[in-house]
Amino acid sequence: MVKILTFLHSAKLGLIAASLILFAGCSSTTPPANTANSSPAATTAANTDNKTLKDVRVQLSFLMQSLDAPLIVAINKGYFAEEGLNVTYERGFGNVDTISKLGTGKFDLAFSDMYNAMDFNDKNPNDKIIAVAITQNKAPFAVIGFKDKGINTPKDLNGKKLGAPAGDGPRKLFPLFAEEVGVDANSVEWTTMEPKLRETFLLQGKVDAISGFSTSALPSLLKGGKKMEDISLFYYTENGLNFYGNAILTKASFAKQNPDVVKAFVKGYFRGLQDVLRDPSAGLDAVLAADQSKLMDRNAEKIRMEIGLKDLYITPEVEKNGLGGLDPKRMEATIAQTVAGFKLKTKPTIADIYTDEFLPPKELRALPPASDRKPLS
CATH class of the missing domain: 3.40.190.10 (Periplasmic binding protein-like II)
Structure with missing residues (x-):
């Protein structure tokens, strides 16, 4: 979903007694990289009896x-x-x-x-x-819109402009969601954007609603100044598509x-x-x-x-x-x-x-x- 700087995480658990010591980076002597295309060494763990892992x-x-x-x-x-x-x-x-x-x-x-x-x-x-x-x-698949833009029920999506990346799973499943809630899927116009711009498009009014994961969209929308009472959230799992x-x-x-x-x-x-x-x-x-x-x-x-x-x-x-x-x-x-x-x-x-x-x-x-x-x- 949201793309930000790539990073990995590295940690090593000590081999003495039962204490755990967390280290950052590939080793204690090499500072971790932190760029868009590389990251620190991945997090590792070792147990206390010195056996091969x-x-x-x-x-x-x-x-x-x-x-x-x-x-x-x-x-x-x-x-x-x-x-x-x-x-x-x-x-x-x-x-x-x-x-x-x-x-x-x-x-x-x-x-x-x-x-x-x-x-x-x-x-x-x-x-x-x-x-x-x-x-x-339960899957966090959802369509999300703003109440002050007239999106209060799923049927309000009829004729609206929705936004999502091209490969978005909930977007692919939208026709099934639409059928369940009584929306004409063909009446919806889709706008495609990069995942990192999805919530921005909604906040800026470039689309009327977005499809995606609630776990990704809601924190971004709330951080963007919206309150939960401003947001209409239509979970697929609550509308006939009970996905894991x-x-x-x-x-x-x-x-x-x-x-x-x-x-x-x-x-x-x-x-x-x-x-x-x-x-x-x-x-x-x-x-x-x-x-x-x-x-x-x-x-x-x-x-x-x-x-x-x-x-x-x-x-x-x-x-x-x-x-x-x-x-x-x-x-x-x-x-x-x-x-x-x-x-x-x-x-x-x-x-x-x-x-x-x-x-x-x-x-x-x-x-x-x-x-x-x-x-x-």
Whole structure:
């Protein structure tokens, strides 16, 4: 989505006792690069018993954000190292780009959505990508407009000018959304812009509404001077398109060759997510501390995490089934919608895009009880 200076993050956990020491940069002696095309060394972790760790390369979906707190916490607390992994991560440049790079083998695992992965698989049937765990139970796909511009209900989008990058997933799915809410998709005029300009176009009145991820758009719009009461937010998940959000993805070939690595990563990640759900403020602080650029806006990242806690992570489905899983009927419906929205040549089965064989036992990925969850501050 939003493109800003590329950066990676580097940290090494000490090998003495149980203390953890965070280092910035590739090493303690080399200052980190911080340019548009290069970044510091990726964050690493080592456990306390001096055993050899397996290197695992991970790509985020976008620039590091507060929603990446589970990964950062798992690294900081040594959860991956306990599983024998030395996890490194790099920022992403959008879900489609992240999936493309995962497909090339540049990374071992990545955070992105299953629906763009289905599109990739449709074009690369012999080199498939699969989801091994769902990290966001609901997708943040949305259409967003301003009430003072006459956008109060989805039907107000009829005949309006909408904006989004050409490859935007919610834009591709808009005709299905329009059908669900009674909007004539052909009456809408689309304006294409760079991801970093999407919210600016809306704030400047160049478009009447935008499609995108609420987690990216809302912090930018609020920072631009709008208040939540000024904004109309139409979630796809609330309008007939009950999509899942991001997942942990990997190539099917990598999972087959490295099943223990995938299981270990998923286990460590969900330990980090459980910690973040118990204490989201600590998770937010961990991300801010890992930001070597020191350009992160805490208020914006707090808003992003609030959206995650309220709309993406804690749902009745997760309360029932635990973190990481999915509901087959719901998934079947979204697969059919993806085939139509992305104009896929073939309809994949659930097994073509998702497997639960790498998930920890349900008791190890349970949602923390409400009584154990501290409020975000």
